[in-house]
Amino acid sequence: MKHFISIQFILVLLSIIMLASCSSQVKKTFIVEDINIIPKPVSIKLSDGSFEFNKKTKIIVSQDSQNKAVASLVQKFNSAAAWQLEVINVSDSPESNIVELAVNDSLDRDAYRLVITDDKIKISASEFGGFLYGVQSLIQLLPVKIESKTLQNNVDWIVPNVEIQDQPRFQWRGLMLDLSRHFFDKEYIKEVIDGLAMHKMNVLHLHLLDDQGWRIEIKKYPKLTEVGAWRVDQEDAHWNNRKLNTDGEKGTYGGFLSQDDLKEIVAYAKDNNIEVVPEIEMPAHVSCAIASYPYLSCNEKHIEVPSGGVWPITDIYCAGKETTFEFLENVLFEVMEIFPSKYIHIGGDEATKTNWKTCTHCQARMKKEGLHDEEELQSYFVKRMEKFINAHGKKLIGWDEILEGGLAPEATVMSWRGVKGGLEAAAQGHDVIMTPGTHCYFDHYQGPQNEEPLAIGGYLPLSKVYKFDPIVESMTEEEANHVLGGQANLWTEYISTNSHSDYMIYPRLAALSETVWSTKESRDWDNFSNRIMFMFKRYDYQEINYAKSAYLITANTKMNMENKSVEILLQNEFPESDIRYTLNGDKLTEAAEKYLAPIQLTETTTIKASLFKNNQAIGKEFNKTIKFHKGVGKQVSYKEIYNDRYQGAGEFGMVNTLRGTKNFHDGQWQAWLDKDMEVTIALENETKINSVTVGSMENQGSGIYYPTAIEIFVSIDGKTFEKVGEIKRTYAKNGNSELKDFQINFEEKLTRYVKVKAFHLNKVPNGGSAWLFVDEILID
Ligand code: TNX
Secondary structure: OHHHHHHHHHHHHHHHHHHHHHHOOOOOOOOHHHOOOOOOOOEEEEEEEEEEOOOOOEEEEOOHHHHHHHHHHHHHHHHHHOOOOEEEEHHHOOOOOEEEEEEOOOOOOOOEEEEEEOOEEEEEEOOHHHHHHHHHHHHHHOOHHHHOOOOOOOOOOEEEEEEEEEOOOOOEEEEEEEOOOOOOOHHHHHHHHHHHHHOOOOEEEEEOEEOOEEOEOOOOOOHHHHOOOEEOOOOOOOHHHOOOOOOOOOOOEEOOEOHHHHHHHHHHHHOOOOEEEEEEEEOOOOHHHHHHOHHHEOOOOOOOOOOOOOOOOOOOEOOOOHHHHHHHHHHHHHHHHHOOOOEEEEEOOOOOOHHHHHOHHHHHHHHHHOOOOHHHHHHHHHHHHHHHHHHOOOEEEEEHHHHOOOOOOOOEEEEOOOOHHHHHHHHOOOOEEEOOHHHHEOOOEOOOHHHOOOOOOOEOOHHHHHOOOOOOOOOOHHHHHOEEEEEEEEOOOOOOOHHHHHHHHOOHHHHHHHHHHOOHHHOOHHHHHHHHHHHHHHHHHHOOOOOOHHHOOEEEEEEEOOOOEEEEEEEOOOOOOEEEEEOEOOOOOOOOEEOOOOEEEOOOEEEEEEEEEOOEEEEEEEEEEEOOOOOOOOEEEEOOOOOOOOEOOHHHHHHOOOOOOOOOOOOOOEEEEOOOEEEEEEEEEEEEEEEEEEEEEEEHHHOEOOOOEEEEEEEOOOOOOEEEEEEEOOOOOOOOEEEEEEEEEEEEEEEEEEEEEEEOOOOOOOOOOOEEEEEEEEEO
16 A cells, blocks of 8 residues: 555656646757748857747846837737736846847947847847847747737747847838829838838838829828829729829829828837838829919919829929929928938939920020020929928938939939949949839739739749849949948839738748848848748738739740640749649649659640649649640731731741730730731641630730620631621720630531631720730630
8 A cells, every 4th residue: 555655656746747847948959940030130040949938038128219129029929929028127137038138339220139048038239220120030030820910829939049140231121102003091001111120121112192192291282182182083994094084073082191190100110110201203293283283384284183194294393483392392391390211202203394395484494594405404403402301401312313414412313214323323422222123113013914913014023022132243342332222112003902012012022121131142042932931921920911923833835836746844933843733634632743844735735733832732723724726736827917016926826725824925925906817727628617716815004905806707718708607895994904715606617717807996995006916716
């Protein structure tokens, strides 16, 4: 009995010890690949051991502002762990289980050191920005569930023992948000600020007005928001296909931010180490202002706020009248009261100066000031605004057009038409911010157009953003020193909702953040490709609608006309992608064949493919059918040859099985301008057919319209043709870019020749020409 009790006792004791050791520190070993911070820190030293947060972990601060730097950490633990971590002053600090923020004046602005040991985390910085970024890195070391908005059970909130030294490569790490083309409200702008802070970005450039809407309350000029912030709702039409509002219909679509809203945004941004830079466009892109106050233009004619694209932009401010400058100074005065930023952006882009040429005021101004042409008049305009801005202790930024006619003495140039403007300005000793359209335009497509929401054009996948560098190789050291940094621009002509805006911003912002924060030497796409997957999980928890376009499979197809076979090359943006596919319509599972070499096809086949990660299909499934029809490789003769600009794949282009995409420059489309298509396909032998399909596209904003009618004829001798089928359709307004197969079925016929006529839209409702696009004629 005695024996028995003692064994039982020992067993109980043992289990208590085991339980106790389980519930105390769960030591985890970390490897370098567990550290997925974006943007990549300058240096990370990993050592053994880890720090585990618990609800008693204290945060130690010594300055008031540090409370704001740790706010996001406290808030995240509150949501994800339901812990209210205590923030206390340094004087009451315990020795261990603490996150300590310590001032280190030797560190540069925005630099930080993050040292994690078993019982303590220390973040050192010289000022607020550094502390904030140290905290951001700490959050990214925690399990991704820390981003959850709801309680997550059974998570060990452990971070590895590391020493991180970090600081930004550039002082300007920006994103521009266009609030004019579509309006975004205060709440959404704050969400964008959260996203920027998470990526250690520090400038939010607000494009506060453009032709299609004035978005900032100006107390002295109330009509700017009573009239200028509203346009007639034509959202159902393509941006470039909206009609001019001439009949005085009241605008109902739009919105604006009050000065209080903007002050709130500025304060919120400041708490995230972000400077909000306002852009007040001039002298062009201001139809909304002229609609509100017609005296601002040369001819003082009444115009209305346009609902869509305006090109060329001729309704611009008069550069001759003093009243224009009075207006602008009054506006800027109020703007400077709202925005404490060092910089004021005055736009300056894309002014077509035809009105200035005939305006007596402008011509008088030119004469008086000894200006030789209208470019110099714009330069006068900008220089005059610069004087005003400088006199108020601020600096002027303009788009690279402000170089034309002579740069204002202190101006900073934002280079958007490539890097040329930036190079030129830096060579002249001016500061520069690089935002080249090639790498920084987040309104461009990020994946194959068929899979993406309608965008303005261009192609800027994640990997290309990652290749951006604000410094151009040919720059001298001195010129390079003038580069303040880089910025992404989100123009919103085609973006009207918060979720679509998120989609265009993320994950490209993550790639951009690395180009402006991390060292050039650390740039490594393979490595980023792994880290971004973890960021995706963080976005998921944060309910950010990021694009998964980088997961998409794209296909490069070629037809070999000699043996009539098609070769398909599957690709993905990520290196050494694990692509798997099936050919017979089978479901795509992990057991599917791994793609290793181009696939050869000689008959109609459906290919399904997907990117796999850890044996799981990720992203949207690629699904394409290559259709071998009776016309493949047959001779096509044209009554009128296609337009030079869209020759498709040449003589067999319409019978090569390869289909065009929504990217009408993809080399598969043949097109006719204000003309009908008429082609005859010789089938070589008499063949039974009962259907013809014509592949076409519509993109009304680009002047591409579906055919209004299609007629099919057959013939045995190639001379007498019999009409066997036709379809007719009437024009309908269409704001999208679309692909459509028009199939015409008929009673089976034996024929050697097939003639297809497709009729173009004769009268374009808003005027202009009509393109007719055809990629393939399928005969069955
Ligand atoms: C050019 S970039 C513009 C904007 C458009 C953008 C569309 C710049 C200074 N001007 O007005 O929204 O292209 O990508």
